[in-house]
Amino acid sequence: xxxxxxxxxxDDKNFVDLxxxxxxxxxxxxxxxxxxxxxxxxxxxxxxxxxxxxxxxVHQDGISLMERLHAILPEMPVIIITAYGSVESAVGAMQxxxxxxxxxxxxxPDLLLQIEKxxxxxxxxxxxxxxxxxxxxxxxxxxxxxxxxKMQRVLEVVSRIAQTDSTVYIHGESGTGKELxxxxxxxxxxxxxxxxxxxxxAALPENLLESELFGHEKGAFTGAIRSKRGLFTQGHEGTIFxxxxxxxxxxxxxxxxxxxxxxxxxxxxxxxxxxxxxRVIVATQKNLExxxxxxxxxxxxxxxxxxxxxxxxxxxxxxxDIPSLVEYFVKKFSQQMKKDVRRLTPKAMQKLMLHEWPxxxxxxxxxxxxxxxxxxxxxxTEDFILQTKIPISQESIKPLREARDEFEKExxxxxxxxxxxxxxxxxxxAGKHRVxxxxxxxxxxxxxxxxxxx
Numbered sequence: 001x002x003x004x005x006x007x008x009x010x011d012d013k014n015f016v017d018l019x020x021x022x023x024x025x026x027x028x029x030x031x032x033x034x035x036x037x038x039x040x041x042x043x044x045x046x047x048x049x050x051x052x053x054x055x056x057x058v059h060q061d062g063i064s065l066m067e068r069l070h071a072i073l074p075e076m077p078v079i080i081i082t083a084y085g086s087v088e089s090a091v092g093a094m095q096x097x098x099x100x101x102x103x104x105x106x107x108x109p110d111l112l113l114q115i116e117k118x119x120x121x122x123x124x125x126x127x128x129x130x131x132x133x134x135x136x137x138x139x140x141x142x143x144x145x146x147x148x149x150k151m152q153r154v155l156e157v158v159s160r161i162a163q164t165d166s167t168v169y170i171h172g173e174s175g176t177g178k179e180l181x182x183x184x185x186x187x188x189x190x191x192x193x194x195x196x197x198x199x200x201x202a203a204l205p206e207n208l209l210e211s212e213l214f215g216h217e218k219g220a221f222t223g224a225i226r227s228k229r230g231l232f233t234q235g236h237e238g239t240i241f242x243x244x245x246x247x248x249x250x251x252x253x254x255x256x257x258x259x260x261x262x263x264x265x266x267x268x269x270x271x272x273x274x275x276x277x278x279r280v281i282v283a284t285q286k287n288l289e290x291x292x293x294x295x296x297x298x299x300x301x302x303x304x305x306x307x308x309x310x311x312x313x314x315x316x317x318x319x320x321d322i323p324s325l326v327e328y329f330v331k332k333f334s335q336q337m338k339k340d341v342r343r344l345t346p347k348a349m350q351k352l353m354l355h356e357w358p359x360x361x362x363x364x365x366x367x368x369x370x371x372x373x374x375x376x377x378x379x380x381t382e383d384f385i386l387q388t389k390i391p392i393s394q395e396s397i398k399p400l401r402e403a404r405d406e407f408e409k410e411x412x413x414x415x416x417x418x419x420x421x422x423x424x425x426x427x428x429x430a431g432k433h434r435v436x437x438x439x440x441x442x443x444x445x446x447x448x449x450x451x452x453x454x
Contacts, residue, residue, distance in 0.1 A: 009057070036060055040065075197234055201242055213256075214233075214267050232259060233267075329369070351382050423437060
């Protein structure tokens with residue numbers, strides 16, 4: 001197995017052949033270039049871990065070539081090879097971006113040491129870059145749209161508990177994004193580089209669910225023609241997400257309880273326990289306390305999983321997130337479908353804001369995907385939004401004037417959030433003149449500065 005890929009650039013063929021042979025004997029994969037342009041082409045075609053470049057080349061100096069190579073592969077360490085007496089030039093090369101230099105003639109162990117240090121430096125640089133990306137994802141959660149106060153509180157809890165190994169209990173209606181939150185917890189944790197495995201406990205019958213979770217031995221049941229590793233084994237040192245845990249049968253609940261208590265389990269048909277180090281995140285849309293009272297869910301398991309509870313609010317309780325979610329989905333599907341669609345018309349947005357969203361964010365996503373597929377314009381009109389009637393309960397009926405004023409205020413708030421307090425943009429979305437729009441803001445005591453980003 002190769003220890004790394006090295007590019008060797010020198011116009012002395014005998015020297016190149018000798019160094020290549022020594023490096024390959026140390027398990028490195030070496031590509032050679034006698035000319036500067038050959039080196040440039042090589043770097044364009046593949047990624048190298050380290051480059052060895054002679055200071056004195058035929059058509060240009062090694063420093064100039066190094067800068068051209070760095071323009072293509074900025075993170076590739078370059079070791080300058082220089083003749084005795086040119087150390088000053090080599091130091092100048094380091095000031096311009098070289099990792100180090102080595103003088104001819106040199107002992108092979110010295111060269112190997114320089115290469116090993118350069119490889120380690122490359123690995124550290126990549127690790128720092130990766131960690132910066134993870135920290136950004138951890139603290140910003142850019143893949144979760146959450147402008148509402150309720151969702152902000154959810155993400156605050158996520159950021160606090162991510163670094164712990166405590167079991168997390170996520171409760172919320174179908175389509176609220178429970179798996180997305182579970183993944184955010186995993187990515188923000190120390191287990192981020194280990195597996196994240198997920199399963200819907202309601203999607204499989206009892207015997208198949210047990211096998212999927214804990215694995216089985218060959219011959220354990222009819223059709224078990226080979227042994228299989230379960231998700232708990234596959235997710236060792238990582239995170240397992242058990243969605244719809246309320247649909248898990250009582251016998252499997254007992255086996256799960258053992259995993260949580262003792263961190264070990266028996267695969268189906270096995271007499272040897274398997275130890276596992278794994279974080280457990282569960283989710284359900286059912287009321288497990290009621291399930292416990294009805295004898296459908298083990299009370300001891302409920303308290304084992306109900307360590308860090310997180311409630312995901314339904315979309316109807318966080319409607320201020322709808323404009324941002326719509327913007328996210330419009331961008332997503334316009335890219336996927338290769339369409340230049342950038343927004344919804346005000347009437348289309350109004351239709352979305354009035355809907356009660358029984359299917360939550362998943363329903364909203366499907367609604368935008370359908371509208372994006374159907375539209376032939378650069379905007380989405382209300383004609384393609386929610387073809388079914390909007391459900392309205394009798395209890396929610398209010399006097400017309402009160403209902404109209406409430407909607408008008410909510411609508412203005414959504415426009416100002418969408419336009420970030422830009423009155424010109426908000427008025428255009430509403431199809432109103434600026435003066436008329438200002439009158440509406442005054443009527444409802446709304447201030448544009450409250451919606452501008454600080």
